[in-house]
Amino acid sequence: MTRGSAPRRARRGNTGIRQSPWRRLVNPYEPVGVLSTDQVEAIHEASLGILEELGIEFLLPEALDHLRRAGADVAAGGPLVRFDRGLVAEAVAKAPGRFTLHARNPARNLEVGGNAIAFACVGSAPNASDIDGGRRPGNRRDFENLVRLGQALDSVHAFGGYPVEPIDLPAATRHLDCLHAFITLGDKVYRPYALGAVRIADAIAMTRIARGLSPERLQEEPSLYTNINVNSPRRIDGPMLAGVMEMARWNQPVVVTPFTLAGAMSPASLAGSLAQQNAEALAGIAFCQILRPGMPVVYGGFTSNVDMRTGAPAFGTPEYARAALAGGQLARRYGLPYRSSNANAANAVDAQAAYESQASLWSAVMGHANLVMHAAGWMEGGLVASFEKMVLDAELLQAMAAFLEPIKVDDDTLALDAQREIAPGGHFFGAAHTLQRYETAFYAPLVSDWRNNETWREAGSPDAARHANRIWKQLLKEYQPPALDAAIRDELDAYVARRKREGDVAMG
Amino acid sequence: MTRGSAPRRARRGNTGIRQSPWRRLVNPYEPVGVLSTDQVEAIHEASLGILEELGIEFLLPEALDHLRRAGADVAAGGPLVRFDRGLVAEAVAKAPGRFTLHARNPARNLEVGGNAIAFACVGSAPNASDIDGGRRPGNRRDFENLVRLGQALDSVHAFGGYPVEPIDLPAATRHLDCLHAFITLGDKVYRPYALGAVRIADAIAMTRIARGLSPERLQEEPSLYTNINVNSPRRIDGPMLAGVMEMARWNQPVVVTPFTLAGAMSPASLAGSLAQQNAEALAGIAFCQILRPGMPVVYGGFTSNVDMRTGAPAFGTPEYARAALAGGQLARRYGLPYRSSNANAANAVDAQAAYESQASLWSAVMGHANLVMHAAGWMEGGLVASFEKMVLDAELLQAMAAFLEPIKVDDDTLALDAQREIAPGGHFFGAAHTLQRYETAFYAPLVSDWRNNETWREAGSPDAARHANRIWKQLLKEYQPPALDAAIRDELDAYVARRKREGDVAMG
Secondary structure, three states, rough: OOOOOOOOOOOOOOOOOOOOOOEEOOOOOOOOOOOOOHHHHHHHHHHHHHHHOEEEOOOOHHHHEEEHHHOOOEEOOOOEOOOOOHHHHHHOOOOOEEEEEEEHHHHHHHHOOOOOEEEEEEOOOOEEEOOEEEEEEEOOOHHHHHHHHHHHOOOOOEEOOOEOOOOOOOOOOOOHHHHHHHHOOOOOOOOOOOOOOEEEEEHHHHHHHHHHOHHHHHHOOOOEEEEEEEEEOEEEEHHHHHHHHHHHHHHEEEEEEOOOOEEEOEEOOHHHHHHHHHHHHHHHHHHHHHHOOOOEEEOOOOEEOOOOOOOOOOOOHHHHHHHHHHHHHHOOOOOOOOEOOOOOOOOOOOHHHHHHHHHHHHHHOOOOOOOOOOOOEEEEHHHHHHHHHHHHHHHHHHHHHHHHHOOOOHHHHOHHHHHHHHOOOOOOHHHHHHHHHHOOOOOOOOOOOOOHHHHHHHHHOOHHHHHHHHHHHHHHOOOOOOOOEEEEEEHHHHHHHHHHHHHHOOOO | OOOOOOOOOOOOOOOOOOOOOOOOOEEOOOOOOOOOOOHHHHHHHHHHHHHHHOOOEEEEEHHHHHHHHHHOOOOOOOOOEOHHHHHHHHOOOOOOOOOEEEOOHHHHHHEOOOOOEEEEEEOOOOOOEEHHHHHHHEOOHHHHHHHHHHEEEEOOOOOOOOOOOOOOHHHHHHHHHHHHHHHHHOOEOOOOOOHHHHHHHHHHHHHHHHHOOHHHHHHHHHOOOEEEEEEOEEEEHHHHHHHHHHHHHHHOEEEEEEEEOOOOOOOHHHHHHHHHHHHHHHHHHHHHHHHHOOOEEEEEEEOOOEEEOOEEEEEOOOOHHHHHHHHHHHHHHHOEEEEEOOOOOOOOOOHHHHHHHHHHHHHHHOOOOOOEEEEOOOEEHHHHEEEEHHEEEEEHHHHHHHHOOOOOHHHHHHHHHHHOOOOOOHHHHOOOOHHHHOOOOOOOOOOOOOOHHHHHOOOOOHHHHHHHHHHHHHHHHHHOOOOOOOOHHHHHHHHHHHHHHOOOOHHH
């Protein structure tokens, strides 16, 4: 068959970007395990050994008080906390296996846990990048455009933090502008930062305004989430702990993600890094459950390694992929929701970016991650949020969503009538069975260019990054903010204005 | 951590390309299934219905004679053959579940079946391409250089046919030059084409010379393999059947791969295309087993779809990935080795090429393919063999090889001593455990560039395709033909010269 020679030729319209529709995802396939049951237990045991013998530093006196009262072995004056295995097991067992994250638009609510999967876009990059403007420090304009893009991309289920850090906004009140942008430019779930209690308290207040919730109702309906990174090895910083305590006060979900880059922040072996990841994640989760039994938490896995020749972090590698799958096994051992990522270390939106991301994404999905953070837009090991990578990843995400649709097998799809209609050596283009379903039979790509080589060259030989560039511009051009009640908008504006007048936000 | 700031900075040498070493692979993980057991049976039943009611055309009178004698229902005058299910089941059950493919260098022997995986490089592209020279029709120089590259890449286990068709060689004797090149420029298993009996007979003769085998010994030791594509729907061409008959005479392996592009060569549904794939594959395999019970065969899966809007074939898509996984389930149902591919439809060595290839490769591996054809170098849905893609895919393949190494969990890798050595918030770079293993702890990439952005930009911002370009040139520069006994070389030369003197090779 000649490529591109089919009778029914249709083109993507000049206006409008064709995307797969928004939908919540459920993974229908069995998870892939890379550890035997005995190996899972050995890592579990080693992690309990770390918690018992060596402990974890909690750099917040108030946190130490809670831990001491719960029976943990807090060193005189802190900050080292040792946990006996009974305490860990008892606390972790109180965590729910799944919960619902409520968005201000109920159509955007997400399940977290079980076989559900949600994709959250890039968070916390210090730099933004696009082909036209190059790489630059994060700023408010890029922040807002990336929020708009995350809202516009139907394969993105949630925001995963500030897509880029808007350093042109004052640090003390930046969170107010950012939360305001999340709520007014989007209607998907968002993630404030656990950088002290005050920032979380502001996020809680603004979320209550956005959703019109009483304090009681908010505690019944998780409506935002945060992620804390353990400052690996074996240290959790004070501002994060203060943020966690505020989240616990409101029963809002906390993802606990150790930052175990093997060879740097953890031992130069996968088993050792996974044992440390597990110890640190369990410690953080146990702390949450001590604060508020039953509060929603997520087990975060982020184990990768550094290139031992240069110290550069590596992502989407064989180590990364196996660790992502093993992390899922560990999370399931405790019945906890699991967080993984779509990570890569590429400097350009090139083949490396794609193969590293695809390996990360496949291992996240095969490992039954429930929350895939940095799922769209993350580059350079997290140093850059890229506009083109956002779109490229959206292609990966919507393709993965289609991959997760089970194959339908029935008389209609087995199509024996079509076989009867078409003679050997014939062509199914004209079969009645084909004509009935030709519009929707197969996945329609966002970025992939399947034109034949001649047509493609006549079009200027656009590569995938170039297509992505065109697409994000078009999406921003067409972007419309989601509906928001004017009274809510006013109340949010007033809240931000008042809090800015009140001045500095302390880290605590 | 600042990227690239580690104490131990080392660079890839100026000479020599760092590759993971050659090794045979075993998949230690459970296969991923996308069909329920009931669905597998429904597809099986539908395929038997196709064979019973509609039949398959075998366009070779001699083949029809064999099938008639075996009890198949051959239409008067042919070429349509209907199979009752008992005949199919009985014949297919005679196929071995695994076999060894012997290379002229025993270190390159391959297992095919069970949990073994082998990667064969690009076959049958009409065009070659590289960044410097662009896209051009296949020719002898590119053919030979791609063979050299396939030999030099340690992650490539076998040749998968002519990497590019050398159309500047006379068609009638081309196979003699190509086989001569495979044997003298490489020492890995190769694949002659089943384009009539004579070409296969020449391949057999040259392989016997290369390996110094008696006719009897060759029949005990599969030493080459071929692939036949069903001319879907439901037709097998005469020259292929003649080639298969010659392969059967020598007990050499045949891969039977239906060409089921849903919406064109098969129904516009995955279930219908898989039923047709299964019917066609079983018909070809049954034919082999009727010719020679117990001869080695492989179940080939190549189901994908066309873009219904343009007719262009699509690869590495959600349909493709699910079909690749389902194909593995079907092959395992019959206890047959399974062939899949590393396919993509990209026009450039860009992000699309990488994400489509990576999805194809992951689904092949997760589906427990035993033979992954077109594993390196395939582009544009098979229209191009790309030098840069060869290298890019070698990165994917050697990363996959590392991914297939089970995580080692023992006291040494759990590294509790390293935890004891490093304080909370510390750094494992200097840990004794790290120093002991820093040279070999983690996967070392072939293409991936993990330098920090500044260093990368100072180096001219090379993307992955540019790195691949540098690497294949270096590999060709360093290429050394593998050792070959001078007497064998002389005998091969003489054989080719004699056969060329004898003149035209008929298709039969």
